[in-house]
Amino acid sequence: MVDLEKLKTAARETVSRDDVKYLIGWRQGTYGFRVSPHFVKEPEEAEKLIFSPLCTNNLATYLVLTERLPLPRGEQPDSRKVALMVKGCDSRAVVQQLIEQGIKRESVLIIGCPCEGVIDLKKVEEKFPHLPGPAQARWSNGNIVFHLPDGDKEVPKGEVLAAKCLSCRYPNPVMTDLMLWEEVQTRGNDEYDDITELEAKSPQERWLFWEDKFSSCIRCYSCRNVCPMCYCEDCVLDRLNPAWVFRSNNISENTAFHLARAFHLAGRCIECGECERVCPVGIPLMKLNRKLAKEVKEKYEYIPGLDPESKPLQSSYRPDDKEDFIL
Amino acid sequence: MNNKPKIGVYVCHCGINIAKTVDVNTVTEFASHLPNVKVARNYSYMCSDPGQLLIREDIKNEGLNRVVVASCSPRMHELTFRKTLAEAGLNPYYLEMANIREQCSWVHEEGERATGKAKKLVAAAVSKVRLLEPLQEKEVDVEPATLIIGGGIAGIQAALDIANAGFKVYLVEKTPSVGGRMSQLDKTFPTLDCSACILTPKMVDVASHPNIELFTYSQVEEVSGFVGNFQVKVRKKARYVDVDKCTGCGACAQECRLSGRIPSEFDVGMGKRAAIYLPFPQAVPAKYTIDSQRCLFLTRGKCGKSPKCVDACAAGAINFEQKDEIAEFKVGAIIVATGFDVFDASRKPEYGYNDYVNVITSLELERLVSASGPTGGSVMIGTGEDASVPREIAFIKCVGSRDKSVGNEYCSRVCCMYTAKLAHLVEEKIPGANVRVYYMDVRAFGKGFEEFYDRVRREGIRYIRGNPSEIFKRGDKLVIKVENTLTSTPMEDEVDLVVLGVGLEPRKDAREIIDLLRLSQSADRFFLEAHPKLAPVDTATDGVFLAGCAQGPKDIPDTVAQAKGAASSALVLLSSGRVKVQAQISFVNEATCRGCGFCVEICPYGAIELVTVNRMGHQVSVARVNEALCKGCGACAAGCLSGSVQQKSFMDRQILPQIAVLGGMR
Numbered sequence: 001m002v003d004l005e006k007l008k009t010a011a012r013e014t015v016s017r018d019d020v021k022y023l024i025g026w027r028q029g030t031y032g033f034r035v036s037p038h039f040v041k042e043p044e045e046a047e048k049l050i051f052s053p054l055c056t057n058n059l060a061t062y063l064v065l066t067e068r069l070p071l072p073r074g075e076q077p078d079s080r081k082v083a084l085m086v087k088g089c090d091s092r093a094v095v096q097q098l099i100e101q102g103i104k105r106e107s108v109l110i111i112g113c114p115c116e117g118v119i120d121l122k123k124v125e126e127k128f129p130h131l132p133g134p135a136q137a138r139w140s141n142g143n144i145v146f147h148l149p150d151g152d153k154e155v156p157k158g159e160v161l162a163a164k165c166l167s168c169r170y171p172n173p174v175m176t177d178l179m180l181w182e183e184v185q186t187r188g189n190d191e192y193d194d195i196t197e198l199e200a201k202s203p204q205e206r207w208l209f210w211e212d213k214f215s216s217c218i219r220c221y222s223c224r225n226v227c228p229m230c231y232c233e234d235c236v237l238d239r240l241n242p243a244w245v246f247r248s249n250n251i252s253e254n255t256a257f258h259l260a261r262a263f264h265l266a267g268r269c270i271e272c273g274e275c276e277r278v279c280p281v282g283i284p285l286m287k288l289n290r291k292l293a294k295e296v297k298e299k300y301e302y303i304p305g306l307d308p309e310s311k312p313l314q315s316s317y318r319p320d321d322k323e324d325f326i327l
Numbered sequence: 328m329n330n331k332p333k334i335g336v337y338v339c340h341c342g343i344n345i346a347k348t349v350d351v352n353t354v355t356e357f358a359s360h361l362p363n364v365k366v367a368r369n370y371s372y373m374c375s376d377p378g379q380l381l382i383r384e385d386i387k388n389e390g391l392n393r394v395v396v397a398s399c400s401p402r403m404h405e406l407t408f409r410k411t412l413a414e415a416g417l418n419p420y421y422l423e424m425a426n427i428r429e430q431c432s433w434v435h436e437e438g439e440r441a442t443g444k445a446k447k448l449v450a451a452a453v454s455k456v457r458l459l460e461p462l463q464e465k466e467v468d469v470e471p472a473t474l475i476i477g478g479g480i481a482g483i484q485a486a487l488d489i490a491n492a493g494f495k496v497y498l499v500e501k502t503p504s505v506g507g508r509m510s511q512l513d514k515t516f517p518t519l520d521c522s523a524c525i526l527t528p529k530m531v532d533v534a535s536h537p538n539i540e541l542f543t544y545s546q547v548e549e550v551s552g553f554v555g556n557f558q559v560k561v562r563k564k565a566r567y568v569d570v571d572k573c574t575g576c577g578a579c580a581q582e583c584r585l586s587g588r589i590p591s592e593f594d595v596g597m598g599k600r601a602a603i604y605l606p607f608p609q610a611v612p613a614k615y616t617i618d619s620q621r622c623l624f625l626t627r628g629k630c631g632k633s634p635k636c637v638d639a640c641a642a643g644a645i646n647f648e649q650k651d652e653i654a655e656f657k658v659g660a661i662i663v664a665t666g667f668d669v670f671d672a673s674r675k676p677e678y679g680y681n682d683y684v685n686v687i688t689s690l691e692l693e694r695l696v697s698a699s700g701p702t703g704g705s706v707m708i709g710t711g712e713d714a715s716v717p718r719e720i721a722f723i724k725c726v727g728s729r730d731k732s733v734g735n736e737y738c739s740r741v742c743c744m745y746t747a748k749l750a751h752l753v754e755e756k757i758p759g760a761n762v763r764v765y766y767m768d769v770r771a772f773g774k775g776f777e778e779f780y781d782r783v784r785r786e787g788i789r790y791i792r793g794n795p796s797e798i799f800k801r802g803d804k805l806v807i808k809v810e811n812t813l814t815s816t817p818m819e820d821e822v823d824l825v826v827l828g829v830g831l832e833p834r835k836d837a838r839e840i841i842d843l844l845r846l847s848q849s850a851d852r853f854f855l856e857a858h859p860k861l862a863p864v865d866t867a868t869d870g871v872f873l874a875g876c877a878q879g880p881k882d883i884p885d886t887v888a889q890a891k892g893a894a895s896s897a898l899v900l901l902s903s904g905r906v907k908v909q910a911q912i913s914f915v916n917e918a919t920c921r922g923c924g925f926c927v928e929i930c931p932y933g934a935i936e937l938v939t940v941n942r943m944g945h946q947v948s949v950a951r952v953n954e955a956l957c958k959g960c961g962a963c964a965a966g967c968l969s970g971s972v973q974q975k976s977f978m979d980r981q982i983l984p985q986i987a988v989l990g991g992m993r
Contacts, residue, residue, distance in 0.1 A: 068942070068943070068945045068947075070943035070944060071943060071944025071945065072944070075944060077946075100923040100924070100925070101922055101924050101937075102921070232919070232921055232968060232969035233919060234919040235969070236968070236969060236970040239970070241980060242979045242980040242983040242984075243983075244970075244979070264968050311928050312923075312924075312925050312928055314925055314928065314929050315925070315928030315929050
């Protein structure tokens with residue numbers, strides 16, 4: 001069970017430590033069911049921390065987005081730890097970052113929040129439109145209770161949970177330094193049912209499907225920027241010489257962008273669904289990511305983001321790898 | 328120097344190989360209008376002397392500084408044309424090949440569209456060649472030594488040839504003695520020489536040759552490095568016998584409590600040995616080995632009051648404290664001569680190999696007819712008082728060869744002749760025996776083979792065309808159910824002994840060698856040669872050569888021939904003493920590298936490492952390529968997410984314009 005007091009105490013203790021730079025958690029947003037990331041530097045700031053079904057954001061992104069500004073000669077970089085609150089899915093992002101040496105184990109403190117599933121904001125806003133101010137929610141016996149101005153509303157989980165949570169295999173953080181409360185039961189056995197419909201289509205139909213979706217892309221790059229696995233300092237998709245993707249917004253360049261993005265995540269995507277969540281035009285990016293994740297799992301028996309000691313997919317060659325898909 | 332590209336395009340007819348499908352004149356005309364193209368010509372054979380002369384003359388007279396040759400695969404002639412450029416004083420890496428043969432004329436029929444594709448390929452090559460940069464080839468010294476894996480006749484022959492040429496050889500054999508499969512054979516076809524008599528002198532030579540270091544009962548554990556400079560680690564397994572003291576007298580084996588109770592590997596289970604053993608009388612080295620899996624003292628820690636072998640050994644050679652040793656050395660070349668396994672006859676249950684004592688394999692019969700075999704050369708069924716001499720004997724050929732049902736489509740090449748030889752020997756050893764051979768085809772293709780097959784038939788051995796469907800027991804006899812396919816008559820044949828002519832298979836432990844040396848397998852699972860015709864002893868890994876049945880089934884003369892070929896290939900390397908290292912290697916842009924280490928993990932040559940550098944006051948790790956180790960395979964460049972690893976001559980900015988042309992964007 002979520003214990004907010006325990007969370008705040010742990011946060012206060014953590015940021016009081018000399019070797020901790022700050023803690024990243026969630027806090028109430030400015031309107032509706034929105035939640036903001038909260039950077040806690042001083043113990044008293046811990047008071048604002050929350051953990052609720054609204055805490056969808058994967059904060060692991062902030063671990064690798066830290067800018068490394070040039071240092072004056074003789075000055076040492078701040079090597080203190082960053083404390084991070086993680087749900088199950090978020091923790092896999094941290095593990096994958098460790099596998100890829102994006103972060104160092106000693107520079108991060110992982111605070112685990114076993115999670116009963118977070119909401120899909122679109123579903124919730126459809127149910128409760130036009131809220132005057134910020135609103136909260138909590139888990140309650142398999143349901144989610146929304147605190148609205150006109151009283152509490154209890155809604156069955158199935159109606160409002162994000163798709164990724166309905167079939168979640170890893171509700172509990174897979175690696176932590178501190179687990180805040182007891183682990184919750186695993187909900188689903190993910191069979192990748194959500195992509196079977198797309199898989200059954202002919203190549204032409206699939207092409208039409210994606211052409212339709214990609215043509216609406218405005219190339220805001222939100223999907224890339226929010227992704228905890230996309231953190232190259234110099235992204236190939238931004239480069240002008242050579243330009244793999246031109247900046248013009250048309251179906252050809254949009255497709256090139258999305259294919260490159262998806263392929264760069266093959267064997268690395270931990271399926272937190274952030275890209276799809278932030279997409280302003282509703283491109284079902286997770287269908288693409290999960291198709292690759294499924295292939296990677298079935299063909300190479302590889303699941304990213306579980307064991308920090310494991311090797312990246314590209315080098316996990318085994319002599320008995322299936323070869324039936326090679327022409 | 329004026330670096331403005333002046334490109335020469337040379338379109339090859341390749342006789343009619345290209346010209347028949349692709350209109351080379353149209354392609355040449357098209358190429359002459361491409362940007363920066365100064366000259367475009369076509370010629371019947373660009374790779375011929377006059378063809379190359381055309382290029383050299385144009386470089387001199389027209390001042391060309393880039394060359395595109397539109398002909399065959401670069402695997403075929405890239406080196407040829409690089410030399411042409413170098414001879415004309417141009418950097419050899421200013422060359423780009425457009426493959427309009429393998430990837431165009433050979434795979435297409437229709438002329439106009441094939442010509443269109445050839446145009447695109449040429450245009451793509453032109454767009455890339457403009458962006459190529461000159462590269463320098465470096466050379467490194469070759470370690471004047473060779474590692475040979477496998478001490479059968481192939482390994483022995485290769486070792487002797489190289490050692491006689493004056494170079495060091497490390498010969499590594501897994502079992503306690505060299506000799507391999509050939510030492511198990513009795514006579515050899517078609518001349519009927521005694522196998523041991525011709526092999527043993529070579530085995531002795533190998534052991535005594537000053538240039539050969541012999542590791543028996545040893546295994547190669549690790550190979551790193553590259554052609555000319557391989558680092559090798561060999562595990563010398565503990566024999567528990569001090570080889571310097573052991574005289575090979577055999578008193579220990581006689582006294583061993585398990586004497587005559589362990590199936591002998593050498594006699595394929597037909598004979599028995601002790602826990603301390605010499606695999607066979609002529610074994611080299613003639614030193615005993617303790618089977619650590621069987622020895623009572625080593626498995627249970629106790630062998631009576633004291634181990635009998637220790638008491639029996641006058642030389643005091645037995646040492647139960649012995650440990651595995653690791654030997655490390657450097658070699659310039661490696662020869663893989665790991666041989667074969669015979670087909671496991673129990674995989675054809677219809678032949679009852681597991682059920683009946685009088686169904687045996689050809690290798691088992693080979694031990695029975697051998698004078699040094701468990702029966703002293705007499706062909707007997709069963710053991711002890713039940714032993715009897717068979718009168719009616721049938722051979723079945725192609726057991727586990729040419730048989731899709733067991734996954735072996737290939738012909739094992741030796742079974743026809745060894746069956747004829749064994750039939751002859753059995754007929755000779757058992758007067759009045761009736762011998763017949765059930766066959767699908769008789770393939771007597773070698774020197775003296777057909778004559779031998781004729782001779783055997785004249786001696787009264789019957790050849791019956793038919794592939795038996797079943798063998799079962801009736802009374803004392805075995806019944807072979809078969810259809811004579813020449814007369815289309817189903818028949819049953821009652822015999823005393825069935826000999827299964829088992830085929831040759833890749834060794835079960837072949838995977839170890841594949842992983843060690845990054846070899847490939849062909850469809851039959853034997854090791855794959857670099858080219859089936861023109862490079863039959865080379866492999867895709869430079870400096871690694873194949874000899875003998877590891878590459879595919881062969882008889883002894885072919886094995887020896889290939890071993891000599893492999894030896895001479897290795898000697899070419901060793902005696903030249905220098906090897907060129909790849910110039911088209913990869914390099915890292917350390918400014919954009921994020922140090923994820925994917926390339927380090929991907930690199931099959933261990934050529935990349937992560938190093939810590941100072942980036943504006945921050946210590947960050949980035950990848951760095953060891954130029955001597957990089958083989959230019961490009962795996963790192965393909966795996967790099969940020970595009971920070973690039974391969975020379977295949978940089979993103981060089982191949983993207985090429986792709987754009989192919990895609991019709993420019």
